[in-house]
Amino acid sequence: MKKPSPRALAQLGVTAGVIASMALVTGTVPRTEAAAGSGAGLPAASLNGGATYVGEAVCIACHKPQGDQFMHTAHAAAFRLNPRNDAQKLSCEACHGPGSNHLKDPSSPANRGALIGFTREWGTPVAQQNAMCLSCHQGGQHMFWSGSAHAMANLACSDCHNPMAKISATGLLKKPTINETCYTCHQQQRAEFAKRSHMPLPEGKMSCVDCHSPHGSTTRAAIKADTVNELCYNCHAEKRGPFLWEHAPVRDNCLNCHSPHGSNHDKLLTVARPFSCQECHGNTNHQTTLFNAGQMVGGGAAINSRVIGRSCQNCHSQIHGSNHPAGARFQR
Ligand code: HEC
Ligand code: HEC
Ligand code: HEC
Ligand code: HEC
Ligand code: HEC
Ligand code: HEC
Ligand code: HEC
Ligand code: HEC
Ligand code: HEC
Numbered sequence: 281m282k283k284p285s286p287r288a289l290a291q292l293g294v295t296a297g298v299i300a301s302m303a304l305v306t307g308t309v310p311r312t313e314a315a316a317g318s319g320a321g322l323p324a325a326s327l328n329g330g331a332t333y334v335g336e337a338v339c340i341a342c343h344k345p346q347g348d349q350f351m352h353t354a355h356a357a358a359f360r361l362n363p364r365n366d367a368q369k370l371s372c373e374a375c376h377g378p379g380s381n382h383l384k385d386p387s388s389p390a391n392r393g394a395l396i397g398f399t400r401e402w403g404t405p406v407a408q409q410n411a412m413c414l415s416c417h418q419g420g421q422h423m424f425w426s427g428s429a430h431a432m433a434n435l436a437c438s439d440c441h442n443p444m445a446k447i448s449a450t451g452l453l454k455k456p457t458i459n460e461t462c463y464t465c466h467q468q469q470r471a472e473f474a475k476r477s478h479m480p481l482p483e484g485k486m487s488c489v490d491c492h493s494p495h496g497s498t499t500r501a502a503i504k505a506d507t508v509n510e511l512c513y514n515c516h517a518e519k520r521g522p523f524l525w526e527h528a529p530v531r532d533n534c535l536n537c538h539s540p541h542g543s544n545h546d547k548l549l550t551v552a553r554p555f556s557c558q559e560c561h562g563n564t565n566h567q568t569t570l571f572n573a574g575q576m577v578g579g580g581a582a583i584n585s586r587v588i589g590r591s592c593q594n595c596h597s598q599i600h601g602s603n604h605p606a607g608a609r610f611q612r
């Protein structure tokens with residue numbers, strides 16, 4: 281049998297984290313050791329200065345609003361109704377760590393090391409915050425987290441997630457929708473999706489995670505496929521071919537002509553036609569001079585039939601490839 285690739289393993293959810301959490305299920309490994317063993321890097325003894333677990337009832341005595349909001353989340357449902365291992369039974373302390381030292385002096389800034397906090401103000405290092413979450417969430421796409429652009433930029437899980445309240449329908453996000461969560465930092469992409477021609481994302485037909493994995497992937501820009509073209513074929517299967525006559529730049533990369541998010545030219549084209557074609561075909565048999573804007577509609581006497589309407593595609597209509605025996609020039 282061929283050795284399965286890390287990617288295939290990831291699809292099966294088989295990672296070190298899964299193995300570690302299996303150990304948790306059997307109850308033979310104390311959680312902090314399992315966390316360290318799965319790469320979380322927390323020395324068992326030093327979690328919150330060697331504090332001990334006090335139980336969620338104690339926490340809620342002082343943090344009632346948080347306790348009430350938390351009640352409606354996926355974690356509360358899993359941890360309280362159907363805990364699958366000792367770690368999940370810890371409830372609040374599964375994420376914030378053992379609380380006994382926090383109780384000694386909860387409001388003293390000097391005592392913040394006694395608890396893992398997930399707000400920027402609290403000051404727990406991001407790596408330590410993320411290690412808590414990753415001690416349970418290492419399967420699937422999460423195995424790419426450590427090399428991802430988001431991890432490199434020192435993002436915390438809690439920059440996108442808020443497990444303390446049910447704000448989004450799924451995914452425990454900080455904002456009601458995925459796109460809004462992403463737009464908090466990606467203003468440029470928000471502008472791209474507002475352009476005249478755009479993927480139907482603002483219309484609610486898709487979200488950023490149809491194309492990207494926010495937790496990283498093996499591909500540039502964390503796309504959810506091995507290549508840009510494979511990503512596009514997921515939804516535009518008819519562009520996959522095979523074609524009798526292939527157009528080289530289409531096979532090479534859809535982004536040779538299209539922008540993935542939005543564009544002010546129709547059909548998401550990066551450049552208006554005919555200039556888009558002329559970037560590569562400056563000198564063809566039927567026309568050696570470059571077309572210019574003066575020959576387009578409104579250009580008066582200079583108007584040229586090769587530039588109006590669908591421009592070059594008035595004749596070369598099968599630009600993505602042709603299956604017609606006489607389609608070498610993509611005219612049919
Ligand atoms: C005796 C009351 C009391 C108890 C019991 C208590 N806390 Fe706190 N906790 C506080 C106070 C007061 C603060 C505010 C500290 C501040 O803002 O500087 C606080 C702050 C926090 C924070 C804030 C972190 C942040 O990012 O701002 C977290 C998380 C927290 N507590 C979790 C817990 C957990 C988990 C437990 C149970 C193990 C617990 N607390 C038990 C009083 C308590
Ligand atoms: C799944 C992990 C997780 C669990 C379980 C959890 N928390 Fe939190 N908690 C977080 C994260 C992440 C934040 C930061 C949220 C944000 O960005 O505002 C947070 C923030 C807080 C804060 C400070 C900010 C706020 O919302 O007021 C308090 C207090 C707190 N948690 C208490 C609790 C208590 C009490 C429980 C149990 C009833 C609990 N947490 C369970 C992850 C968790
Ligand atoms: C003790 C283990 C544990 C820890 C620690 C933990 N989680 Fe979870 N998480 C779970 C379980 C169990 C579920 C329930 C869904 C499931 O069955 O996988 C879950 C679900 C989720 C979901 C999906 C919710 C949904 O609506 O589908 C998100 C997002 C999530 N966790 C993020 C976090 C973040 C962020 C942290 C750290 C602040 C964290 N988790 C810490 C065990 C954990
Ligand atoms: C850049 C934003 C972002 C960051 C940072 C982020 N996530 Fe997520 N996460 C998402 C989005 C978006 C989803 C999909 C939510 C949905 O489908 O509703 C998601 C889904 C999840 C889920 C549920 C589905 C699954 O893959 O199992 C878990 C668990 C989760 N994230 C954990 C984490 C953990 C742990 C971290 C930190 C190591 C983290 N996330 C960091 C955006 C983020
Ligand atoms: C807290 C801020 C923040 C949030 C929220 C956020 N990002 Fe990012 N994102 C960054 C930073 C910082 C970078 C790295 C620098 C850059 O390329 O701008 C980045 C990079 C990226 C990249 C490029 C990745 C690469 O490998 O080059 C993609 C794609 C991306 N983010 C998608 C998303 C998606 C999808 C969401 C929502 C689920 C999201 N981001 C939410 C801050 C954020
Ligand atoms: C239809 C698929 C698709 C959707 C939906 C999508 N992206 Fe992208 N995104 C891509 C592709 C493809 C690239 C470019 C990859 C490359 O250059 O190799 C990209 C690139 C990026 C980059 C890297 C910088 C750049 O612009 O090249 C960021 C950041 C990004 N996307 C964020 C987002 C955010 C945020 C959303 C949701 C609001 C989103 N994307 C939705 C396909 C998509
Ligand atoms: C998650 C599914 C999905 C993925 C992935 C996807 N698309 Fe689309 N695309 C759509 C949908 C839906 C439409 C709108 C179709 C409609 O309205 O008839 C669309 C429309 C388009 C349009 C026409 C836009 C217009 O203004 O008429 C182009 C061009 C396009 N996609 C190119 C791409 C390219 C290039 C990629 C890869 C980077 C890609 N698509 C990836 C779903 C997807
Ligand atoms: C050589 C430039 C070029 C490349 C490369 C290219 N396209 Fe296009 N694409 C166009 C042009 C020009 C149009 C407008 C077609 C029209 O109006 O007849 C278009 C239109 C589209 C449309 C909307 C209309 C339709 O035919 O469904 C989709 C979807 C699309 N392209 C997807 C893709 C995908 C997916 C790839 C990569 C496999 C790709 N394109 C590569 C030039 C290109
Ligand atoms: C990124 C560069 C690029 C772009 C943009 C591009 N092409 Fe091409 N095109 C090529 C290459 C490379 C070939 C293959 C040339 C060869 O085999 O000699 C080709 C082949 C062709 C052919 C067949 C030529 C022959 O000799 O068999 C036609 C017709 C054509 N392209 C039309 C167009 C049209 C119309 C557009 C605009 C919608 C366009 N091309 C955009 C690179 C490009």
Ligand code: HEC
Nearest residue numbers: 554557558561563564565566585586591592594595596609
């Ligand atoms: C009125 C119809 C028509 C229009 C409009 C048109 N072409 Fe053509 N084109 C043809 C025909 C017919 C051929 C085949 C000539 C041959 O086989 O010798 C051709 C051949 C080509 C070739 C093949 C190689 C060559 O050098 O002859 C390319 C490349 C090409 N056209 C590009 C373009 C571009 C770029 C545009 C837009 C600026 C365009 N065409 C507009 C009819 C058209």
